[in-house]
Amino acid sequence: MRRPGERWAVSAATLLVIVAAVSAILIAGGYDTSRALTALWNGAFGSPYAVLSATLVRATPLLFVGLAVGLAFRAGVLNIGAEGQLLAGATTAAAVGLFLGGFPRPLALPVVLIAGAAAGSAWAGVAAWLKQQFGVLEVISTLMLNFVAAYMVSWAVRGPLQEPTHVYPQTVELADAVRLPALFAGHRLHLGFLLGLALAVALWWFLMHTAAGFRVRAVGAGASAARSAGGINAARTATLVFVASGALAGLGGASEVTGVTFSLYEGISPGYGYSAIAVALLARLHPLAIVATALLFGALESGASAMQRDANVPSVIATVIEALVVLGVLALDHARASRES
């Protein structure tokens, strides 16, 4: 176990490397670096609007999928299907939400959210079942299921769920009864963010302070040792974690549909499920740290949009930074491992 002080030092160093890398790319691209970085900062934190309608809104889905990937990786389940599970959750939440729009909110909204979570866990459940029953590598199966989910959304918004005029490939807007309420009047931040925070704390408590959480960590640390020394049913634990991970991602999709977009359309996720890997890894799979990294990446992505608007810097630069973060974490891990051995 690493000391907390060292963890903070590593995170600070990573942050520094990110800033240096961004500056290097900006200088190499011949951009006005100070103007770009100012735009980045202002877009992320510069105003109440930036924080409450951009950064935190963007961080919310990253928090859900980050927790999903973090939980799965903890148990050694390489779930790279958070994207598909999120889409399954979003689609189901939209379908159920369209159906329940006429019911009172305290009744309808929880049902919609639970339906989204259930769909996400079912989507992950397919991969979990294939793994347990046939030994199919979850990396490949979850990847395939991501594509199937994307085509499913594409079909749903042009078929059964399309708005009645059949002009736009999207659903009609959800009724107020199935929308997550905004936290601040005039801002986009919604209750889903608080739900994500609560789940992060709950997940931390579960992993660190319960017997079942200990079993999850033991399986992740080494399935065969957990089996032989701890008498843990490793396969069953991994399957349950897989399904729970899918539920978190599915809930993230439901939260986007009911809290931000209010309708379903293709491209509802700009790759949240893949960014989630960076979010979870930078946080070292720690649920509370995932809150921090989700906020960081939410700020980064909102700031990057502002940077494109104000300083003409392509916003895809955010993807470059996320990738560098992951590679940086891998390199740091190597440095630490070789120092210890």
Next chain:
Amino acid sequence: MADTFGDFLQASVRTATPLALAAYGELVVERAGIINLGLEGAIIAGAFGALVGAGAGGIGAGFAVAMIAGCAATAVVALVVLWLRADAIIAGTAVTMLALGLTGTLYRSLYGAQGAALSVPTLSPQALPLLADVPWLGRALFVQPVITYALYGLAAALWWWMTRTHAGLALRAVGERPVAAFAAGISPVRVQALALLFGGAMGGLAGGVLVLAQVGTFAEGMSSGRGFIAIAIVVLGRWSPLGVAAAALLFGVASQLQYVFQSLGWSVPYQLFLALPYVLTLLALAGTQRRAEAPAALGKPLDDDTR
């Protein structure tokens, strides 16, 4: 009607060509025991490299730079996985994100937002005499860009290399039992590194085909998941050179069906056909694992005693 069908088959082979190129690279990588999720990154790097290379020195240079760019992308995967001993899945995902982000950033920086107007010369289809006149299949298989013919030769050469040479045997040994391969004097790290570089070059070539034989320009994210499709193709093709060819063709056919339905005026939900190959891949996976067709050490990191 016959014309429509001929067009359909020809278009299917055209769509399948970059998929098959990338899949043959991935086949070699997976036979060495690694799943390379950085392949998508190699393809987009190759596509961007093709644009830059062809702009500077014509089509030949375009293909050369495409392969180098693809190689560079998977060299990062090799470095991180084999030297830093990191997880291949995470490293591959990171490299794909890096390549998608970097090519997008560079493209906009170098060519501006109006870059779409930028175009490069493309390879046009060359009919092979006699063969092109074979009914039904002639036009589909033998009225294609030269690169497709190169693919046929390469597929045959790869089959021969993998099944009939010592080097091919060494590759498969590393993917099955790295410890045994190591004991026999083979360096699993070296084999996996070379396999990854080859896979990257093939991915880069696939990206080059997109730009230099099909679209004629670069677009952000134009690899659009072909690297992941190639991984599916290798699985569906059950890790054999012949199977990969058939699976690539199936994916090509599935993606062209939507246009056939459109031209026939059928309102079939085409997304179902696009999703079908992935579902087939999942079914194939469930069916193959018990018969142990997958390399036994696929996706497992190398032990310390094989280094």
